[in-house]
Amino acid sequence: MTSHKLGPDDGASSSRRAGARTTKAEFLARVRGEMAKTPGLFVAAPAERPAQPRQRLELLRRELSERWPHTLERFRAEFEHVAGVFHRVPTAADVPAALERICRERGARRVVSWPSEELGVAIAPVLGAAGIAVEPMPRAVPPDAERLRIRAAVAEADVGVTGADLAVAETGTLVLVAAAGRPRSTSLLPPCHVAVFDRTALVESLEQVGLALEAWHEGPAPAERGAVINFITGPSRTADIELTLTRGVHGPKEIHALFVDGGLGLHG
Amino acid sequence: MTEPLITTPLRERAAQALGDRFLHEALDIATTRFIALRRDAFGDFPEGEALRDRARAIKEATLQRLDAHLETLVANIERLGGHVHFATTAEEAREIVLDIARRTGARMAVKSKSMATEEIHLNDALQAIGVTPVETDLGEYIIQLAHERPSHIIAPAIHKTKGQVAELFSRELRRPGLPADPEVLTKIAREELREKFLTADLGITGANFAVADTGTVVLVTNEGNGRMVTSLPRVHVAVMGVEKVIPSMTDLAVFLAILAKSATGQKLSVYTTLVQGPRRPGELEGPDEFHLVLLDNGRVAQLAGPLRESLYCLRCGACLNVCPVYRQIGGHAYGYTYPGPIGILLTAMLNGPASVRDLSHASSLCGACADACPVRIDIPRMLIELRREVDVRGIAPRSERIVFKALARLLRSPTLYRLAARIGRAAQRPFVSDGRIRALPSFFGEWTKTRDLPSIAARTFQERWRDLS
Numbered sequence: 001m002t003s004h005k006l007g008p009d010d011g012a013s014s015s016r017r018a019g020a021r022t023t024k025a026e027f028l029a030r031v032r033g034e035m036a037k038t039p040g041l042f043v044a045a046p047a048e049r050p051a052q053p054r055q056r057l058e059l060l061r062r063e064l065s066e067r068w069p070h071t072l073e074r075f076r077a078e079f080e081h082v083a084g085v086f087h088r089v090p091t092a093a094d095v096p097a098a099l100e101r102i103c104r105e106r107g108a109r110r111v112v113s114w115p116s117e118e119l120g121v122a123i124a125p126v127l128g129a130a131g132i133a134v135e136p137m138p139r140a141v142p143p144d145a146e147r148l149r150i151r152a153a154v155a156e157a158d159v160g161v162t163g164a165d166l167a168v169a170e171t172g173t174l175v176l177v178a179a180a181g182r183p184r185s186t187s188l189l190p191p192c193h194v195a196v197f198d199r200t201a202l203v204e205s206l207e208q209v210g211l212a213l214e215a216w217h218e219g220p221a222p223a224e225r226g227a228v229i230n231f232i233t234g235p236s237r238t239a240d241i242e243l244t245l246t247r248g249v250h251g252p253k254e255i256h257a258l259f260v261d262g263g264l265g266l267h268g
Numbered sequence: 269m270t271e272p273l274i275t276t277p278l279r280e281r282a283a284q285a286l287g288d289r290f291l292h293e294a295l296d297i298a299t300t301r302f303i304a305l306r307r308d309a310f311g312d313f314p315e316g317e318a319l320r321d322r323a324r325a326i327k328e329a330t331l332q333r334l335d336a337h338l339e340t341l342v343a344n345i346e347r348l349g350g351h352v353h354f355a356t357t358a359e360e361a362r363e364i365v366l367d368i369a370r371r372t373g374a375r376m377a378v379k380s381k382s383m384a385t386e387e388i389h390l391n392d393a394l395q396a397i398g399v400t401p402v403e404t405d406l407g408e409y410i411i412q413l414a415h416e417r418p419s420h421i422i423a424p425a426i427h428k429t430k431g432q433v434a435e436l437f438s439r440e441l442r443r444p445g446l447p448a449d450p451e452v453l454t455k456i457a458r459e460e461l462r463e464k465f466l467t468a469d470l471g472i473t474g475a476n477f478a479v480a481d482t483g484t485v486v487l488v489t490n491e492g493n494g495r496m497v498t499s500l501p502r503v504h505v506a507v508m509g510v511e512k513v514i515p516s517m518t519d520l521a522v523f524l525a526i527l528a529k530s531a532t533g534q535k536l537s538v539y540t541t542l543v544q545g546p547r548r549p550g551e552l553e554g555p556d557e558f559h560l561v562l563l564d565n566g567r568v569a570q571l572a573g574p575l576r577e578s579l580y581c582l583r584c585g586a587c588l589n590v591c592p593v594y595r596q597i598g599g600h601a602y603g604y605t606y607p608g609p610i611g612i613l614l615t616a617m618l619n620g621p622a623s624v625r626d627l628s629h630a631s632s633l634c635g636a637c638a639d640a641c642p643v644r645i646d647i648p649r650m651l652i653e654l655r656r657e658v659d660v661r662g663i664a665p666r667s668e669r670i671v672f673k674a675l676a677r678l679l680r681s682p683t684l685y686r687l688a689a690r691i692g693r694a695a696q697r698p699f700v701s702d703g704r705i706r707a708l709p710s711f712f713g714e715w716t717k718t719r720d721l722p723s724i725a726a727r728t729f730q731e732r733w734r735d736l737s
Contacts, residue, residue, distance in 0.1 A: 006566070006569070006570075006573065006574075006575070006616050006617065006620050006621045006657065021353075021354070021360065021363075021364070022354045022355065022356045022360060023354065024342065024352070024354055027354035027356065027562070027564070028335050028338060028339060030356075030564070030568055031334055031335045031338065031510070031568055031571070032335045034568050034569060034571040034572045035331075035332070035334060035335060035571050035572070037572035038571065038572040038576070039332075040328055040331060040332040040576075041328055041576065041577060042328060044324075044325040044326075044328035044329040044332065045325065045329050046325075046326045046329045046330065046514070046516065046518075046519050047322060047515075047516065047518045047519045047521075047522055048518070049516050049518045050518070078535070082534075082535075082538075137552060138552065140550070141549070141550060141551065142552075147552060147553075150552065151466070151500075151553070155462070155466060170535065171535040171536040172535070173536055178551060178554075179550070179551070180550030180551065180552075183551070183553050184495065184499045184553050184554070185499065185500075185552075185553055188492060188495050188496065188499070206521045206524055206525045206536075207521055207525075209521055210517055210518045210520065210521025210522075211518075213482075213517035213518075213520070213521070213542075214516070214517050214518060217481075217517065223549075223550065224550050225548065226547075226548050226550070226551045226554070227348070227543065227544045227545050227546060227547055227548050227551065227554050227558075228498065228499065228541060228542065228543055228544065228554065229541075229542040229544075230495065230539065230540070230541055230542070231524075231536065231539065231540035231541075231542075232538065232539060233534070233535070233536045233537065233538050233539075233540075234538050235538070236490070236491055236492040236538060236539075237491070237538055238406045238407075238454060238490060238491050239423070239532075240405070240406040240407035240410065240423060240424070241406070241410070241425070241428075241430050241433050241450040241453055241454065242294070242429065242430045242450060243297065243298055243301060243423070243426070244430070244450035244451075246450050246451055246454040248454075248455075248458065249406055249454050249457065249458055249491040249492070249493075250404070250458060250461065250462070250465075250491045250492040250493045250495075250496055251491065251492025251495065251496075251538070252492075
């Protein structure tokens, strides 16, 4: 018996009026019709989602705070494995000097940055005194002309400074949730990206990232939340020409993680 | 509608590929390296095997309630201010994208690597209405400049030498005298494409996953072009096969843990971008419009069809790298959008069984593809099923059908079988040397052209058994 079909259902579409589009109802009805013909290949269930993910995440964070040095060590190893550069400073007050050093080593004169409220530390005074211009990203959306000017400034910048919502030890990944004052391009357009974070960002595994994602989406999103979450694992890379690994094809050529032992001024 | 049937016989396409010495070497180096990287990645990851089983179960479970998951996805994307479109055919999908391009007055579209848009041949259609499509994945950019097609799902330009790329860039980008240095060539591409990202009106992507219960479209790239395309242009359109939907973020974490390991041996690709509709009110950047085009194009019919399991595919390319046929002939010889073992199944799904008359035999059924597949798709089982389809529908060549019919008859009747053995023993005599048949006359010669046959024994097992008892 060969009652099943191979190839797209041209008959179904050509019988429709020319130019008319498949509606959602038609589309889903067809899916349902085909689904009804078979129970599937085997008994299967999707991954079990955590009940009350926010509570679970809170619990996990408390657990993780007991063993963060180990998590940090693993993050450092994985981050360096993907060609990231890891830095560690004792307190938030040491962050500007560390950034200044990174800029100086690269001859960087123009820095774009998430605003100090989002970073948890003010960097402009120290960098400015060293002759490095810092343009903080606005927390409120400016008019279109100003948006365009900012975009050009970000594209011209030598270094982009951001925070990080998660630092994942298993993979050496930084997770950045876009939001008001936390734009996407700061970690994308400049050739060098520096992410500043503390122990509260550390998680061990992708599974824990899954839990964090569930928790962030429990209930309605906060008003300032953006439409993109980015996982960043090392500098932009390609091997499309004769498999030769090359960095910085579209995104940053360099990525730095700046860990603050004493914590950033973000969490009250 | 579907892709036009390829008329050059597979045999000729394969012969041409086999004659290309650079291609052969490049394929060997690339696939060997990908295999080693994948093996090492899973070697360091003891939970990998269990996660593969979970991923497989998630795919099957999702298909069993596909209508509900799609409905949830659509509702959530609309809640986030995005638009969802439904395309039964490739033509309809193209028309949907073209309408968006026309309505928004787009002149240039930047594209992040997407097999779905290759499958619907979107670039030619955009070009035809005056929208310039620009591929931004470096490999795709190279082959677009060269007017070629991808030869590998994740390394589209592995068939080109750095010398060829240097020549191509020098000519097409009017930058004469570029050196054959990947570092320099990559920098040139960065400059050229950065300009395009900042000026394009339309960003077009595929999707690696779509998470139903948060309305999230997930893109995985190494270069960062996926981030550019979804953040800089005014409008973002994602084209996605319906089978890419998954229920939850928890499921996403499972797939992310195995996808890059299977594709390139990375623990995670450099950029995983979760897109949730257009720019939100407080956001500085992001598109004003977000569209998702849900694509059927032959997929839905396979929910209850023989190729259902191929709907689990993550497009990682692992089955290409291990396939002894792909490793010899490369992606172009397959002739259609999707190459390799899974590509044969997808070609049949998209274009019907006539398109795989020969391709369904382009496999030794060794099973390496099923072993490598992160979601353990039983590709050999479906290839056999396809061969049967091709035969019973009368698509197979006449000679093949006659031979197989005769063989089936022979194998069913002990008397006929014994008789045939006796006749064969006599008939083979002129062709046997050292117990092997190395060359046969007329069209039987096709078989012995590339391999030997063992000769029929002087006394068959049955004859010896009879004497023993």
